Structures are given as structure tokens and as C-alpha cells.
Amino acid sequence: MAYLALYRAWRPQRFADVVGQEHVRRTLQNALSEGRLAHAYLFSGPRGTGKTSLAKILAKAVNCERGPAPEPCNECDTCRQISEGRQLDVVEIDAASHRGVDEIRELRDKVKYAPTAVRYKVYIIDEVHMLTTEAFNALLKTLEEPPPHVLFILATTEPHKIPVTILSRCQRFDFARLSTRQIVERLQQIAASQGVEAVPEALQTIAHLADGGMRDALSLLDQVISFADGKVTEEEVLLVSGGIPRQDVVRFWQALSADGPQRLFELAQQWFEQGKEPAKVLEWLLDYGRWILLAKVSPELEEVQERLAYDPHLAELAETLPMDRTVAQMDLLRTAVQEMKWVEQPRIFLELTLLKMWRVAQQDAEATQADSAAQRVPPSEGDSPLAQLVQEVRQLRERVRQLESRLGDGSSMSGHSPVRVSSGGAVATGRKVGDSPNGALQRLLQESTPEWTRRVQERWEQVLRQVKQKRVFVHAWLVDGEVAAASREAVLLVFKTPIHRETTEKPANRQLIEAVMREVLGEPATFLTVMQAEWEQLQREGMDSAATKADNETAGQSPKPEDDPVVRKALEWFGDLVEIKRNRG
Numbered sequence: 125m126a127y128l129a130l131y132r133a134w135r136p137q138r139f140a141d142v143v144g145q146e147h148v149r150r151t152l153q154n155a156l157s158e159g160r161l162a163h164a165y166l167f168s169g170p171r172g173t174g175k176t177s178l179a180k181i182l183a184k185a186v187n188c189e190r191g192p193a194p195e196p197c198n199e200c201d202t203c204r205q206i207s208e209g210r211q212l213d214v215v216e217i218d219a220a221s222h223r224g225v226d227e228i229r230e231l232r233d234k235v236k237y238a239p240t241a242v243r244y245k246v247y248i249i250d251e252v253h254m255l256t257t258e259a260f261n262a263l264l265k266t267l268e269e270p271p272p273h274v275l276f277i278l279a280t281t282e283p284h285k286i287p288v289t290i291l292s293r294c295q296r297f298d299f300a301r302l303s304t305r306q307i308v309e310r311l312q313q314i315a316a317s318q319g320v321e322a323v324p325e326a327l328q329t330i331a332h333l334a335d336g337g338m339r340d341a342l343s344l345l346d347q348v349i350s351f352a353d354g355k356v357t358e359e360e361v362l363l364v365s366g367g368i369p370r371q372d373v374v375r376f377w378q379a380l381s382a383d384g385p386q387r388l389f390e391l392a393q394q395w396f397e398q399g400k401e402p403a404k405v406l407e408w409l410l411d412y413g414r415w416i417l418l419a420k421v422s423p424e425l426e427e428v429q430e431r432l433a434y435d436p437h438l439a440e441l442a443e444t445l446p447m448d449r450t451v452a453q454m455d456l457l458r459t460a461v462q463e464m465k466w467v468e469q470p471r472i473f474l475e476l477t478l479l480k481m482w483r484v485a486q487q488d489a490e491a492t493q494a495d496s497a498a499q500r501v502p503p504s505e506g507d508s509p510l511a512q513l514v515q516e517v518r519q520l521r522e523r524v525r526q527l528e529s530r531l532g533d534g535s536s537m538s539g540h541s542p543v544r545v546s547s548g549g550a551v552a553t554g555r556k557v558g559d560s561p562n563g564a565l566q567r568l569l570q571e572s573t574p575e576w577t578r579r580v581q582e583r584w585e586q587v588l589r590q591v592k593q594k595r596v597f598v599h600a601w602l603v604d605g606e607v608a609a610a611s612r613e614a615v616l617l618v619f620k621t622p623i624h625r626e627t628t629e630k631p632a633n634r635q636l637i638e639a640v641m642r643e644v645l646g647e648p649a650t651f652l653t654v655m656q657a658e659w660e661q662l663q664r665e666g667m668d669s670a671a672t673k674a675d676n677e678t679a680g681q682s683p684k685p686e687d688d689p690v691v692r693k694a695l696e697w698f699g700d701l702v703e704i705k706r707n708r709g
């Protein structure tokens with residue numbers, strides 16, 4: 125059997141199989157069951173949204189030997205003939221290929237004869253806006269006095285090109301672009317039935333490239349499957365479609381703010397070596413910029429949520445890149461995408477565009493710095509009441525800082541240099557008034573137990589889920605932190621990257637997370653954060669002091685070291701390692 129393209133093989137055969145277009149299906153099925161069909165329908169909408177598929181299903185439903193019914197049976201001869209394009213009274217005309225002159229003339233001649241084997245003559249005219257004026261006139265004559273046994277289904281991607289006289293004689297349905305989720309679900313179903321493993325990111329990318337059209341999505345999936353050898357990954361989708369890998373695009377947007385222009389040129393160089401088209405490169409950068417802006421402005425949108433679920437960098441960029449700067453850069457990109465069509469040296473043009481975008485970032489950063497510097501300049505009259513007040517506040521702040529750090533040292537775990545620990549926050553309920561950050565951490569470690577830690581660890585997924593529901597960005601940051609210890613009062617989260625930790629600590633974010641903790645855990649309802657490196661240092665210090673204590677006390681034949689609360693705590697946490705140390709010492 126010849127290979128059947130996926131989009132043909134998976135063409136929906138019943139209303140129930142059509143993805144999306146709920147309003148169209150329902151209205152048509154109601155009309156079918158109540159026997160009040162119009163003579164002419166206009167299906168308008170983007171490519172691949174199911175217009176011709178629905179037209180054929182409608183043609184079958186009105187002519188089905190077991191119907192007319194809200195669904196065709198797909199088993200009777202008539203249904204089969206229509207599915208296979210063999211039913212002579214169901215005529216498909218592609219106005220795009222011949223502009224329809226001959227077909228419409230023939231239509232006009234034959235339309236008056238009743239159908240031979242079926243109830244309705246059905247004319248499906250695809251891309252109807254491509255008809256010539258002459259053909260439109262011929263069609264109009266028929267539509268003005270339609271014979272009772274005829275059903276017209278006109279389909280178009282450009283309804284504004286259809287004469288009003290025709291439009292006014294049709295019942296019109298607007299087909300919506302399919303959502304990414306709708307396409308991905310269908311692709312998943314099809315890939316599974318083909319025995320092909322496809323990672324979600326790959327299908328998301330296909331759906332995104334298809335721009336809401338199922339046919340393009342299926343064609344691309346088809347190509348990737350034949351290329352991919354059993355497993356469909358995002359890289360393969362990008363290779364087949366000529367796209368830029370997501371991590372490259374992310375790197376580009378990161379480099380725009382962080383690095384010098386040489387990083388951008390390196391990326392451009394790399395894309396050239398991989399044979400990417402400069403025009404495509406610009407389009408991909410523009411596309412990702414759109415995601416950044418979307419995620420900044422409305423992170424709660426379904427498509428943004430779907431994207432964030434597999435692209436954590438998007439959240440990071442959306443949080444960190446300033447709005448005005450990104451908009452200005454997008455403007456540059458958008459213009460460049462347009463101009464790229466006419467330039468003679470696309471590579472130079474691309475590099476120039478990247479450089480301009482980098483300059484925008486530079487200038488914006490400089491302006492921001494100048495602004496904050498201006499704010500720091502002391503008032504001109506040094507002895508004005510305001511200046512004195514400012515001075516006093518500064519002194520007070522300094523004093524508080526000194527006191528805090530003294531408190532921290534006094535209670536620090538081992539007398540080593542204090543570890544930077546943050547536990548601040550608007551609702552740090554777990555802390556006693558006057559607790560220093562280090563004090564709070566130390567207390568947490570002393571009061572924590574494996575039971576509490578397990579309890580929190582077991583429910584942390586749930587905390588993350590609820591945080592995500594409330595604010596997907598906060599989740600994107602918080603997810604970097606791991607529950608390392610917990611007491612009845614607080615959880616210790618260990619972070620791998622500083623930006624994730626710092627953003628998690630922002631008062632508004634902390635407040636939200638702690639509210640969720642209260643809801644899910646009851647207690648503990650507050651948290652402290654440390655970096656991975658600091659946590660490892662703490663562990664070493666904890667072991668050192670426990671081991672030292674243990675050694676001293678063993679030597680003096682005093683009560684068993686395990687009775688000492690500090691040692692007991694250390695053993696609980698770092699049990700095996702403490703043993704090893706003692707044996708060595």
C-alpha cells in the first residue's frame with residue numbers, strides 16, 4: 125500500500141473527530157437533526173483549521189444512506205464514496221488551481237439537474253476568493269435561485285476578497301486557529317498510534333511552527349518522523365524546519381544584556397556554519413522576544429503557561445529583562461525581518477542588527493545607572509532639615525546592621541566566618557523578634573528533625589504545584605530550591621543558582637510562598653534559604669565541631685558523646701560522616 129501522508133490518514137471522518145471549532149460543529153449538527161440546513165455555507169479561517177474536513181463530513185451527513193443524521197455512518201456506500209472522492213454528486217473545486225472558470229461554467233450548466241444517487245448535490249469550493257469575476261458572477265446567479273437539492277460549501281482563508289453579494293447569501297462560520305494544546309494533544313495521539321516516541325517539547329515546537337494549523341503540524345510531524353528514526357526530539361524538529369535551537373535563542377537574549385557583542389557574533393558565526401538562513405535567524409529571535417514580552421505582560425495566558433512548563437529560561441528572561449528595552453529591541457528586529465527581504469548581504473545585515481540590539485541594551489543600562497547615581501547624590505544644602513533626616517536614617521541603618529551582625533556572630537555555629545543567610549521577609553513567622561539571620565538558621569538546624577524534614581519533603585511537590593497555580597513565575601524560581609532540613613517552625617531551602625534564590629526571597633514572592641506553605645503544610649510556614657556552597661560549608665562546620673566535641677569527650681571518659689545535644693544533632697544529620705571523622709582523629 126502506498127504511503128499515506130499523516131494529514132490524509134488522520135483526516136477526521138466524523139464531527140466528533142474534528143479538533144476545535146466547537147461552535148461550528150454544534151450549529152451544523154443541530155441544523156442536521158432539525159432538518160433546516162442552509163443552501164450555502166461559508167467556512168472562513170486560517171489554513172489547516174478543518175474547513176474542508178468539516179465540509180466533507182457535512183456532505184456525508186446529508187447524504188448518508190442511514191441519515192441524514194448528526195453524524196455520517198462512514199460505512200454505507202455513499203459515505204465511502206464521498207470519503208474517497210468517488211461520489212460524482214459531491215464536487216470539490218479548487219479555485220486556487222484553475223481560478224474556477226471552467227468548473228463554475230460546468231457547475232452552472234449541471235446544477236439544475238437533480239442528483240442521481242444521493243439526496244444533495246454538494247459543491248465544495250476551496251479557496252473561493254480566488255475565483256475570477258466571471259466565475260463569481262456565474263456562482264452568484266446560482267446562489268440567487270438555488271435549486272432545492274443543492275448544498276454549497278465555500279471555504280476561504282481570505283473572506284474579505286469575496287464579493288458582498290456572495291457573502292450575503294451564505295451562512296458564515298469563522299474557524300479559529302487551533303490552540304497549541306489542541307494540536308499537541310492530537311500529535312501525541314497520532315505519534316503514539318504510529319509507535320513513535322515524541323518528547324513534549326518537540327510537539328510543542330511543531331504546534332508552534334504550525335501557527336494554529338493542524339495540516340501543517342501533521343506534515344511537519346510526518347517529515348520529522350521519517351527523519352528521526354523512532355524518536356522525535358526538539359532538535360530534530362528544528363533541524364527539519366530550519367529553526368534555531370531554543371537554548372541558542374535563549375543564550376542570545378541572555379547575552380544581549382550580560383555579555384559584550386563578541387558573544388553575539390560567536391552565535392551568529394555558529395548559525396552560519398550550521399547553514400541557518402539569516403532571515404530565519406531573525407524570525408526566531410523575534411519569535412522568542414514575543415514570548416518574553418507575552419510572559420512579562422500576561423503570564424497567566426494558557427499558551428504562556430504551556431510554554432513556561434518546559435522552558436524555565438523564559439520566566440527568567442521575562443523577569444529580568446526591562447520592558448522598554450525589550451520593546452525597543454523587538455522593534456529593531458521586526459523592522460530587520462522586513463528589510464532582510466531586500467538586502468544584498470544578509471550576513472552583514474544580521475550582524476549589524478544584533479549589534480544594534482546590543483547597543484539598545486547598553487544605552488538602557490547606562491541610563492538606568494545614571495538615574496540611580498543621580499538619586500544617590502546628596503541634597504545640595506547640606507544643612508537642610510531633609511538632609512539631616514537622610515543622614516540620621518543612614519546612621520540608624522548602619523547601627524542596625526552592626527547590631528545584627530554582632531548578634532549573628534555571637535550565636536554562630538562554630539566561630540568560623542559567618543555564612544550569608546537570608547531569612548528576611550514580611551511574614552517570617554518562624555522567627556522570634558530579634559533573631560539574627562544566622563541565629564534563625566542555627567535554631568532551625570538545632571530544632572530540625574528527620575521526621576519534620578521528611579514530612580515537608582513529601583509535601584513539597586504540592587507546595588510547588590499550588591505556588592505554580594497562583595503565580596507561575598514564583599514557581600519557576602522556587603523550583604530551584606531543595607528542602608534540606610525542616611523543623612516545626614521553618615524549612616531550609618538550598619539553592620543552586622543565586623538569581624533563583626534572590627528572586628524567591630523578594631518580599632512579595634516570599635509572602636506568596638509562605639501563604640501556600642500555611643495552606644498545604646500548616647506548619648512550618650516559613651523558610652530560610654542558603655546557597656548550595658554555603659550549605660556544604662555548614663555541613664563541614666557541623667561535622668568539625670561535632671567531631672571535635674566527640675574527640676574531647678571520649679578522651680576525658682565523660683558521658684557518652686551521643687548525649688551531647690550538638691553531637692546528637694550532628695549525628696542525626698551527618699551521621700556516617702561524623703563517625704568517619706572521629707575514627708580518623
Ligand SMILES: [Zn+2]
Nearest residue numbers: 188197200203
Ligand atoms: Zn453513511
